[in-house]
Amino acid sequence: MTEARIHDRGYLAYDGPRHGPGRAMVVLSYHTVQRVLGLKRSNWQKVMPAIALLVAFVPAIVFIGLAALLPASNDLDLGDPAGYYVPISFVLFLFTSFVTPEALCTDRRSGMLGLYLASPLNRDTYLASKFVAVIAVLGVMTIGPTLLMLIAFTLDGSGPDGAVDWLIEFGRVLASGLAMAAFWGSLALAISSLSPRRTLASVAIFVSLLVSAAVGDGLAEGAEVGDSFALLNMIALPIETVYRIYGEVNPDGPPIRNVETLPILLTFLGLIVVFGWFARWRYQRIEVTG
């Protein structure tokens, strides 16, 4: 007996349930996370995200392993969560430069932006979905390792004392990770909004960060025109912000360590707002029909 299959059922009207624009945002965010991480794409597209995640997590995983093997060791120096951001900032820097432009640039280059804006999404919800997706991916790298660190501290017995302190530390981990992800993510979206070409956006992000560091530290330390100019250093600013969230100052940091906490936090938040506003301003002007 042969198996019969009906391939053409004819065109059927759809009268099932339909979700609203909120669901469309979730769908787009999820799809963007997949794109950025290289899922359902060629193996080559998976290399950079995989390396970034590996480098971000490996030290934390080593800490956890040591804590599990030597749970009572008082000699185990686990460092501090704020300090963890210094080495992984380099990974974040590369990831933001070379992977996150995929979130925006490809949609414009491939014409998908027109299809997205012809759906229940609008320009604002489209950008918000992209922002959430980028933060989610960056957040895995910024929150994940420090959360594992917190677990390692706790297992080691050198973590926060009591439930309240533990929750405060947990809040700091979340706040620091989200702040870091929001800063790098908004920066990436702002610069990516300038061009549909991913490579161009990557180079622009990379160069702008390096230039900001050189100019900021050069003015603050080299020209000695004032420590406040160190706030221009967009590589050091998020790291120092995380230190301040932990109530500390980066002991080995660049000149920004000499700036008061309030200007640092205001500049940090202000830049996120400016980056977001700039991306929105750009996208309000993009024509997608014709």
Place this chain on the structure above:
Amino acid sequence: MSDVVISARGVQKSYGSNHVLQGLDCDVGRGITGLLGPNGAGKSTFMGLVLGLRPRQGGTLNVLGVDPDQSGPELRARLGYAPEHHDLPGDVQAADLVRHIAQLHGLPRRAATERASDALWQVGLGEERFRPIGTMSTGQRQRVKMAQAIAHDPDLLLLDEPTDGLDPVQRDDMLALIRRVGSEFGIDILLSSHLLEEVERVCDSVVILANGVVGHSSALDGLGSAASGVKVELDSDPQPLAAALAARGAEATIDGHIIIVTGHDAVSDLVRDLVADLGLGLRRLEPRRTTLEDVFIEASL
């Protein structure tokens, strides 16, 4: 559902000092409507307004009973749109793209997956649905665009130059598909094109834009029945006949061996008599029908 799908009254849209739409009035009815106009007439701008992608600066616009400026997301959930460009993400499978767009239009994942597959079968890409779009021909990409536009069962489909880049055979296939979507699937269509022959073949009615306003709007089946004179083809120089017609007050235009004589039906008797009197060889004498090209040229002037 109302018989009017899109209703525009005094719609204005400017980009800086460029007044693209200057008080556009039209009603787009059910069925397939062709949106014609020369380059820069405002077709794409009008499509953008219908989709609610841009706010208009004046007038009222009603699409499927709602104002796109007020209810853009809700309206777009009921619209399908196939853009003019051929660019689609090359590394994505056709089925994934169509499902993704269907999900964005509110379909749950399972339903979107099923309907994406069905839509791709309907446009003739059933066997190709798991191929990356980058490996597809221009004709296949046009079909993918059509599939993503119909998968969520829209009430109104907006097609922007759907045969652009297709060879004659692919064009015929695409026009047949559009006709099928409009008739069998019961989806109303607004088709933007600059090809008159295409619009004549598949559309029920036409809206012609010119200089930011509607130059003409009517059903297409009424066009051919309206006689407006006769067309005369001679086997010799038409000048003597044209002169004789002019002497009797008839308006005649020479186009090669053909003379277009405008006027009422009785003009054909006059032509017949003059041809006989002048001893000319008559090849053809037929009523002159108004073609879409005539209307287009008149509307675009």
